[in-house]
Amino acid sequence: MSSRPAYYVTTPIYYVNDRPHIGHCYTTLVADAAARFMRLAGRDVFFLTGTDEHAEKVVTSAQEHGVSPIEWADRNAQAFREAFGEMGFSHDDFIRTTEPRHIGRVEGYIRALQATGDIYLGDYVGWWDPSQEEYVTETTAREHDYKSPVTGRELVKRTERNYFFRLSAYQDRLLAHIEANPGFLRPDARRNEVVGRIRQGLQDVPVSRAIDESDAASRWGIRMPEDPSHRIYVWIDALFNYLSTVDTPERERFWPADLHLIGKDILWFHAVIWPCMLMALQRDLPGCVYAHSYWIREGRKMSKSLGNFIDMPTLRAYVGRYGLDAVRWHLLTQGPLGATDADFAHAKFVEVYNADLANGIGNAASRVSNMIGKYFDGACPDPKGVTSHAGHDWPAIAGACAEGALRRIESADFAGALQEGIALTRRVDGYVNATEPFKIAKDDARRDELGAILYHCAEALRIAALLLLPAMPATMTDMLGRFSSAPKKGETFDDLARWGGLRPGAGIEKGESLFPRADAKEAPPDGGAPGAGKGPGDLPGAGLGA
Ligand code: MSP
Secondary structure (H helix, E strand, C coil), X not given: CCCCCEEEEEEEEEECCCXXXXXXXXXXXXXXXXXXXXXXXXXXXXXXXXXXXXXXXXXXXXXXXXXXXXXXXXXXXXXXXXXXHHCCCCCCEEEECCCHHHHHHHHHHHXXXXXXXXXXXXXXXXXXXXXXXXXXXXXXXXHCCCECCCCCCECEEEEEEEEEECHHHHHXXXXXXXXXXXXXXXXXXXXXXXXXXXXXXXXXXXXXXXXXCCCHHHHCCCEECCEEEEEECHHHHHHCHHHHCCCCCCCHHHCCCCEEXXXXXXXXXXXXXXXXXXXXXXXXXXXXXXXXXXXXXXXXXXXXXXXXXXXXXHHHHHHHHXXXXXXXXXXXXXXXXXXXXXXXXXXXXXXXXXXXXXXXXXXXXXXXXXXXXXXXXXXXXXXXXCCEECCEEHHHHHHHHHHHHHHHHHCCCHHHHHHHHHHHHHHHHHXXXXXXXXXXXXXXXXXXXXXXXXXXXXXXXXXXXXXXXXXXXXXXXXHHHHCCCCCCCCCCHHHHCCCCCCCCCCECCCCCCCCCCCCCCCCCCCCCCXXXXXXXXXXXCCCCCC
């Protein structure tokens, strides 16, 4: 058992019939950065991702490909694992809803809810959206002319004998919880949206589907434990993953989750249905449900028909040219964390890369290590007790950045946390420009001053690299290594970020450029987004699964 406080972060579990793309990678990347930050901060972290496999679409896709549903699921779950490996994600587990460890526990939760009367048998009449495998309310159906609000396909009127979850019974408790915990639903705009909808009234929701034994798609899923003529609705099955994975004696300390990271499309399930089910199960509620917005590309929504999805081949092309950490950096700092969508535009990618990485941390590191190489034979100079110089109180400056980063991470401001590392780097640049150590170097009498300046620069950059480590683990580990400061196991953020960690005399190595400058005139590495005004030659090749 660990005495360190637990931190549990989750991503949605992804539909296994889709190929991994920027959307899946993005949510998982934000979770990865949060997990890495928290590990560095000394927390006992559990980071979960995985795949949602009991959708009817899995069966139809499998049939189209001439394989069994589980073979199809195996194959595609593997594609997600590989994609997440390529992105350098550090998840502690990968749950698949077809695994016995999940299925057994889901049956247990359903039994418990039936025993309390929170799940009961009744009749349901409603508008079914076959393309999304969900019912839409009468109001939504009417508003969209009885077509799917997502895909525009015809809705179908369905009557079903179903098991229901008594959602209506939890309306007041849920509202009270949301009110008492302002950090529970984030960002604020999403909370207001959800609260508005809850106030219109919560109705009980079906949690099962009757099985048509002659239809393979209808048979696919977890059966209701007391009634094998029904299977558990895929969304209910899927939500339980967050709990089922840690509902073991070794992992129970992780519940409740601190952070469920999701996209805005699946907010209702996470902000309303899931918490109410947890209340019915008498389990604690997660600390925060954070719903980010969407990536679009070159100003246009990404869609299969436009063929402009940023899929793995596209991400791979960017990784190939700019490096994995540059891609991670772009997604993390320019992504749709707030309530508005974010545009993945090639020109912006290059601009941010050059500003933050090539001309930012990369240039600062090479400038400072160069001077230490030249003037001190590559050995870290001794500041001789000086910590404040030329209007820069370095322990205070670096301390404020480190503290700021931690505070922002705690409040789920991931992009803001990373900007602290960049801000610290800029302070170093400003300091070098103001003090001009290359001029001081010409005056032997000012050798101590030169040593102090370069110590301050190197030490501030070491701390900046630490703050950037969760976003860019490989490059920043490399940089810290060059500064003889690779974090050792067991060292926590508090120790590491303290001013003075860098020992005088330690080797400061220059090495290759961390982020070579990018040429803004070069075409996008994957040929660009189809239809983004690049010219007909760029059209083929960037589609799904190339
Ligand atoms: N299986 C359900 C989730 C169940 S969780 C208990 C599901 N899966 S999904 O494969 O469709 O993935 C949805 C998630 O992918 C979104 O919530 C979001 O995290 C991510 N994204 C999909 N497209 C996206 C963008 N264009 N931009 C950003 N993220 C988006 O829904």
